[in-house]
Amino acid sequence: MRIGIDVGGTNTDVALVTGGSVLAAVKTSTQDDVTDGIMAALNELQQQHPFDPAAVKAVMIGTTHFINALVEHRRLAPTAAIRLGLPATAALPPLVDWPAPLAAALGGHGYLCHGGHEFDGRAISELDEDELKRTVEDIAARGARSIAITSVFSPVTAEFEQRAAEVVGAMLPDAAISLSHEIGRMGLLERENATIVNASLRELAVDIVDGLAAAIEGHGIAAPLYLSQNDGTLMDVDFARRYPVATFASGPTNSMRGAAYLSGLADCAVVDVGGTTSDIGIVQAGFPREATNDVSVAGVRTNFRMPDVLSLGIGGGSRVRPDGGTDGGPVVGPDSVGFRLGSEALVFGGPTMTATDVAVAAGRAEIGDPSRVAGMDRDLVGGVLAQIAAAVTDGVERMRVSAEPLPIVAVGGGSVLLPDRLDDGAALVRPDNFPVANAVGAAIAQVGGEVDRVFSIEPGRRSAVLDDAKQEAVDRAVRAGALPDTVRVVDVDEVPLAYLPGNATRIRVKAVGELFTAP
Template sequence: MTKYKIGIDVGSTHTDAVILDENNNLIHAEKTMTTPDVTSGIINALRLVLERSKVSKDDVVAVMFGTTHIINAIVQRKNLGKVGIIRIGLPATEAIEPTLDWPVDLKEAVNAGIAMIRGGHDYTGEPITSFDEDAVKKALKSFREKKVDAIAVTSVWSVVNPEHEVKVRELANDLLPGVPVVLSHEISSIGLLERENATILNAATIKVMINAINALREALRSMGLEHAKMFFAQNDGTTASAEYIVKFPIFTVIAPISNSIRGAYVLTGIPNAIVADTGGTTTNIGALVNGYPREALEVEIGGVRTNIRAPDVVAIGLAGGSIVETKDSDVKVGPVSVGYRLIYDGIAWGGNVITATDIALAKGVMFIDDPRCNPELARSKIPSWLVEKAYAKMVEMLEDALDRIKLRPEPETVILVGGGSAMWPKVLRGAKEVIRPEHAQYANAIGAATALVGAVVEKAYSYEQVSREKAIQDASEETKKRAIEAGADPATVEVAEVEEIAMPYLPGNAVKVRVKAVGKLRL
């Protein structure tokens, strides 16, 4: 009996759903409108792809989601939980308090109180000073009175020695049973403020993810899919179980972009390339490195600097729904977009707004399989000089963005995906070759459906105190353990990447070791 997986990915304009068999062959695909609440759009896409594919519900073993629930909550400052914030590091770390440089409205939505505690470790793992347990208990009792939704704990150099963070969780479990406690060493890497920011955002969005998972689980039950396991796409192109993601929702915050990059690899088999994903509102450009998205060193989320693992992306306000405007002889394309209203407002659909899609249709470089779309309307209503000038502007904007994501001057392979990718030419400046694979418009959902379960651990070691082999072994074992916790089949977990980065600004031959492990879904 053939087993099937469903992949669903949420974009700013469309929500895509695909069904793949156990060999990752595409069985059926659907594209629906993204809804303001995200969840109902996902349910619409899921119901549609099931009904039209004729695949038996009993044969669906997993549903993989790439959602925007978390990024929407942070950007819109909606439904976020109140967080009790603990930083362990006194007498150091006092100069810059937690959330100091956050946008005021986000800080007010999240911050339920800050406690600065004595303790922490140095980069060798040795304590800086004794841990102030009494101060922690006092802070936790204060948080209990304020009825916080979650607690975020960050300790100095906890990525080397998490002892004090773990101790806070033990105390919190006694004093505030049932309240989630997020520890920074489980969230991200070296960099106290960025790691702390990510930890607080993770704590603030746990409630959002709980509500989303409950709604999606109920939807699966109502469709007769309660037996199917739920997985959520992560920022680095891997996936994780719902049970894992409910503890670490921040790992999904930029996942849809990674889905497209990973999907480009699945569709082409090309492990190293530049990927441009053109949707209805933006074009997101990233790089494939060994089949996974190249990661950024720092990611800003809702105006907050973090160092979570996430794709290195250049985003431009140029896509299928981008509005084309003229002033005198100057032409402007984007960043404003008609989004999902393209099929109502676009010239080719009988509307009155000139969009990038209308320009491509009038130019004759794009075909859309929609009986409501009439390219002749675009050709007759848009002056030829505007078509030529606007299209040249669009291509120039894309080429400039492609150049910004490249790390070397040599031409590279460019893979075009996304619903709006059909508008681009087959030759681009700086590209060795331009490929738009079959099913490019569903690359994001295909990326979600085919992802392996993954985990990443970054730890700091002093090679004067521990051997290189022992350090890599230690980090690898912890990474494999996390991958299994995330839903990987233990028999299939393997180390995919090992990276060592010297930290010459610290004594003792200090090195940051980064390990990534992946495995097949545990079904």
């Protein structure tokens, strides 16, 4: 048996899965102390479907802890960014494009040092260790506890980042060090930004992961704990402590993976309506389509792996203003009561009209006390639901990349807000257990390995280089814990870089396999 857990801004969902079947699932309100919320959800799961904790072989968790901390500028470690690239790159120093409040929350410490490489591995300048040591002394004096090191073209040659990490580690043995070639992709500023974000969350990651582990152990479960990554694969707790940015989009990713699994559709559009937002994405071959461009997180441009998701400010907890529109009509969201839905919504005796109240008044859901919204104006109810349907229809169309018909799967507890057909006539599929698709997606997650770098391909060597890249991705998946016989390549992307000499080609390969669990 496996247990999948997804912690959202409004609800915490838990699913007990075995042999491809969902044995039980529960949805509870997210609490201020998220680990307490997980414990409460596990207790409710045990009451609904008693199970032996010793029979659980793995626990998978998707969490919003880290992205919430970044967005809210809280619990971020004092962080220093070291870029190896002088005499190049000086025009745009580290943190140059960051929102000022967020940069200040980290301490705003950016440093430029000599080093870096060209795309073909030639050094821009040699690493100056004396210069680097002076930089580390200044970092120590300013009280930074986490260090982000970025070298130009480090995905091609990581030598200088690794050498710099040795110098920093020797001088500041207690510092948490993040290296850009392990986190981001090609693109200096975006990769550097992703590395700085990761470094700022390292201390929080230790606390959060330890807290999650304690919550699981407190329920008597001794199984290994894994966290969901942005691409729908898993990482163990040690990896999560080092790379918290890899969890940022785990919520939408789990929902899309769970929707595909529950519906049996390997290719589909997914609309996940939660308590705060509606996330729309495309699933291809069972995995979310990844964003091909830079992704902005809390106003910071990054380029680590993220699903291509369109988020709308519409959910079950969205506030409804009956006459808030410019035309005097209703307005839904984008603000939400979040996890306070159980005390704020009208059907629970609260003072705030929410989208959930409208769904209950329309007879689409049986939540709380329906008598409290029995007299809601019919025109208001119809107007709110029409507005939601129109926004989702438009969102799905914006995410399409072709005119070919594409099944649409609706999941999440808030999907009761949607009609059986969208405004363009497209039918919605609501599979069994659709309210907890995110938890199911976490429970069925696989282990992945990825290669993404620039290769210089000699004439006649293209096939050999591709084969080498595929094998490297497979090997990485196996090292991450995948069963060797189950690993397969699910995505290959090959982009010739015409602006670089030497037949330079960016190759990205992704392989996935089933998680190895002890008998």
